[in-house]
Amino acid sequence: MPTPPRFDQFYAEGKALRTACPREAQAELPKTRHRDPIALLQESSAGRVPALVPVRYGRMLASPFAFFRGIALLQASDLAQTPSSGETVPACGDAHLMNFGFFASPERNLLFDINDFDETHPAPWEWDVKRLAVSLVLAARELGFSEPQAKKVVEDATLSYQVHMQKLAQMSTLDVWYRRLTLDDMASAAGNNDALQRRVARVAERARNRTHDRLLPKITEIDNGERRLKDNPPMLFHVHEGGTLLPDDDHWLCTGDWQGLLEPMFKSYRSTLKEDRMALLDRFRATDLAFKVVGVGSVGTRCLVALMEDDYAQPLFLQIKEARPSVLERYTAKNKHQHQGKRVVFGQRLMQAASDLFLGWTTGPTGRHFYVRQLRDMKISATLETFDLDALSAYGEACAWTLARAHAKAGGRSAQLAGYLGKGTKFAEAIARYALAYADQVEADYETFRGAVRAGKLPVETPEELRQSYTP
Secondary structure, X not given: OOOOOOHHHHHHHHHHOOOOOOHHHHHOOOOOOOOOHHHHHHHHHOOOOHHHHHHHHHHHOOOHHHHHHHOHHHHHHHHOOOOOOOOEEEEOOOXXXXXXXXXEOOOOOEEEEEOOOOOOEEEEHHHHHHHHHHHXXXXXXXXXXXXXXXXXXXXXXHHHHHHHHHHHHXXXXXXXXXXXXXXXXXXXXXXXXXXXXXXXXXXXXXXXXXXXXXXXXXXEEEEXXXXXXXXXXXXXXXXXXXXXXXXXXXXXXXXXXXXXXXHXXXXXXXXXXXXXXXXXXXXXXXXXXXXXXXXXXXXXXXXXXXXXXXXXXXXXEEXXXXXXXXXXXXXXXXXOOOOHHHHHHHXXXXXXXXXXXXXXXXXXXXXXXEXXXXXXXXXXXXXXXXXXXXXXXXXXXXXXXXXXXXXXXXXXXXXXXXXXXXXXXXXXXXXXXXXXXXXXXXXXXXXXXXXXXXXXXXXXXXXXXXXXXXXX
């Protein structure tokens, strides 16, 4: 392939950024450590459903990695005090390894990509790389691997990001835009490793089985001849019935019925879809609505699932998820979209290779912002506890590969990033040093968190404890 016009100029621009921020400087931790992780954690809990905040803390208590997943704000506040190259891209904002996975494209092909964009916002591209790198170290430690092994996993992932950014920099704008990481790409990357090949095949098979039809009997039931969502508090419960976990003063209850809540939200949401997708949505009707707890960091934010049925009673599950300000916003620039749901949708459409047919945004009855997507459409993430060292390393490389593609597609400055990265190992070595050191900081913050729980400063409940107190 011939070198694209002006490539040398753009590459040189990126290379020049090393003067102000040498690649070795990417290893630096924040010089200012006067921040209170508990105060930031409590701040991030403001505005969530009070009854579910202890569940969030309970999930974060599971391990340092779970704690890390549960509060992206903490690392964002630290990253803002570290050197960066000066190049900004539309960033994921929470690019830890569990926020990558398979899902179905609108054409029903399995793709591997970033699958969570709640924190997406323009920011230094290194912040995404560093969040992924730290998550790999924490995962490696949780799985019992040695520090040299964890370091090698991070270096291999970072080199994957670097190598693929060099390739993307040589591609045309449209070729970058259309580039996808497919199941065949994942199988090819596994090479002659039969165990990895089998793992990829198993994950693909599981993803193909994660459809609306398969979900139907798991979370719905027939009640008085009508299909409705099955209460499973605190993970799934009806908002407008006696067993709701929402506080009495929550304005979601003021509508008096779920149709009164959903209809105006859906009218607004429908207008954010393309015309053909509006027509598709119109072939379904909403038959039930419930609150569904998801994730770790999202626990306690307002999240609904709508059961939709077509004329043949076939299901479509739509997730209506609260969009709060990105943790990156206070350290970068104000959200230009004015609406947080639109911010999430715009970032997802820009960074993903292909996005959900039903992706859109809306506003709740009291002005809360939401985005809408399918609850399940062949979506599947890693099962971390099953990973051996080869699997973790391969998965880290795949995550870094698709992160490079996402940054190149969304930012349009892959040549500049390639110029800064270069072709040696300096950047990868710096990121590995940063990741190992910052993982130590995460573990120290986790111990502070555990101490606050033991001292009674933070309420913690497991889902089972909350389920026992649930009175429908």
